[in-house]
Amino acid sequence: xxxxxxxxxxxTKMDGVNVSQxxxxxxxxxxxxxxxxxxxxxxxxxxxxxxxAIADIPIAQPCSAVNLTSKGVSRRAAxxx
Numbered sequence: 344x345x346x347x348x349x350x351x352x353x354x355t356k357m358d359g360v361n362v363s364q365x366x367x368x369x370x371x372x373x374x375x376x377x378x379x380x381x382x383x384x385x386x387x388x389x390x391x392x393x394x395x396a397i398a399d400i401p402i403a404q405p406c407s408a409v410n411l412t413s414k415g416v417s418r419r420a421a422x423x424x
Contacts, residue, residue: 344371344372344373344374345371345372345373345374346369346370346371346372347369347370347371347372348368348369348370349368349369349370352368370394370395371394371395372392372393372394372395373392373393374390374391374392374393375390375391376388376389376390376391377389377390384411384412385409385410385411385412386409386410386411386412387407387408387409387410388407388408388410389405389406389407389408390405390406391403391404391405391406392404392405392406
């Protein structure tokens with residue numbers, strides 16, 4: 344669980360237009376996940392993170408990944424959804 348409190352608003356100016364993000368002053372995040380070793384060479388894991396900003400718009404960020412080790416070489420594949 345994380346809590347982010349920005350003490351001021353952040354913005355940028357591009358081509359004379361000021362761009363800022365609403366709801367980024369206070370941000371809470373909770374992440375839950377599972378990790379498992381299927382075989383000595385095959386690992387699988389995944390997680391889902393939920394963010395809630397002051398604007399009360401929930402954001403879900405699922406992610407899954409696989410790690411296959413073959414003869415001392417590790418191959419990873421991560422897939423954010």
